[in-house]
Amino acid sequence: NAGVTQTPKFQVLKTGQSMTLQCAQDMNHEYMSWYRQDPGMGLRLIHYSVGAGITDQGEVPNGYNVSRSTTEDFPLRLLSAAPSQTSVYFCASSYSLNSHNEQFFGPGTRLTVL
Amino acid sequence: ILNVEQSPQSLHVQEGDSTNFTCSFPSSNFYALHWYRWETAKSPEALFVMTLNGDEKKKGRISATLNTKEGYSYLYIKGSQPEDSATYLCAFHNQGGKLIFGQGTELSVKP
Numbered sequence: 001n002a003g004v005t006q007t008p009k010f011q012v013l014k015t016g017q018s019m020t021l022q023c024a025q026d027m028n029h030e031y032m033s034w035y036r037q038d039p040g041m042g043l044r045l046i047h048y049s050v051g052a053g054i055t056d057q058g059e060v061p062n063g064y065n066v067s068r069s070t071t072e073d074f075p076l077r078l079l080s081a082a083p084s085q086t087s088v089y090f091c092a093s094s095y096s097l098n099s100h101n102e103q104f105f106g107p108g109t110r111l112t113v114l
Numbered sequence: 115i116l117n118v119e120q121s122p123q124s125l126h127v128q129e130g131d132s133t134n135f136t137c138s139f140p141s142s143n144f145y146a147l148h149w150y151r152w153e154t155a156k157s158p159e160a161l162f163v164m165t166l167n168g169d170e171k172k173k174g175r176i177s178a179t180l181n182t183k184e185g186y187s188y189l190y191i192k193g194s195q196p197e198d199s200a201t202y203l204c205a206f207h208n209q210g211g212k213l214i215f216g217q218g219t220e221l222s223v224k225p
Binding site: 031033035040041042043044045048050056058059090100101102103104105106107108 | 120145146148150157158159160163165203205211212213214215216217218
């Protein structure tokens with residue numbers, strides 16, 4: 001198993017550009033989520049999904065869209081990048097909502113918005 | 115707003131010291147409490163997932179306790195080693211499916 005994979009690893013954008021951060025898992029996990037990590041803030045939940053076709057907002061959803069058309073993939077879209085979205089983004093997955101399983105994290109995507 | 119607080123923010127100990135840190139979380143709508151270990155330049159890795167009030171879990175020199183009624187969990191490291199240096203994160207998992215992380219406790223163990 002590859003586990004949770006994220007692409008790209010690094011990205012530089014200009015203000016106003018859009019892009020999609022990719023996340024995929026091959027563990028047949030129902031639950032997937034996106035976090036951003038900023039200094040002194042820990043991990044903040046952006047959006048999450050409890051299964052294909054179902055998404056919900058986390059703590060900091062503004063400026064981001066998600067979709068979950070398959071169990072494996074959970075892309076995060078930045079519609080119009082802003083410098084405040086400079087961060088490290090982590091995707092995570094776990095078996096299901098109704099389980100007490102740990103989350104598995106991807107390697108992260110470091111995004112800089114100029 | 116779900117508030118998950120960890121203390122202290124950072125901790126510097128000598129090799130061989132035992133140490134502990136705290137995670138406080140809402141006492142209502144509880145589903146599980148997670149602990150993760152996060153080394154620099156790596157991804158967080160799970161240590162424990164705790165579900166029942168009074169739970170105690172242990173992995174080697176690391177152990178954790180859970181009090182859901184008062185909303186806190188302790189993580190203990192016995193005989194700290196330099197390789198224990200990392201940020202330790204707790205996360206409150208509510209019944210709606212959200213997993214909310216604390217800011218973490220950064221542990222540095224000096225040889």
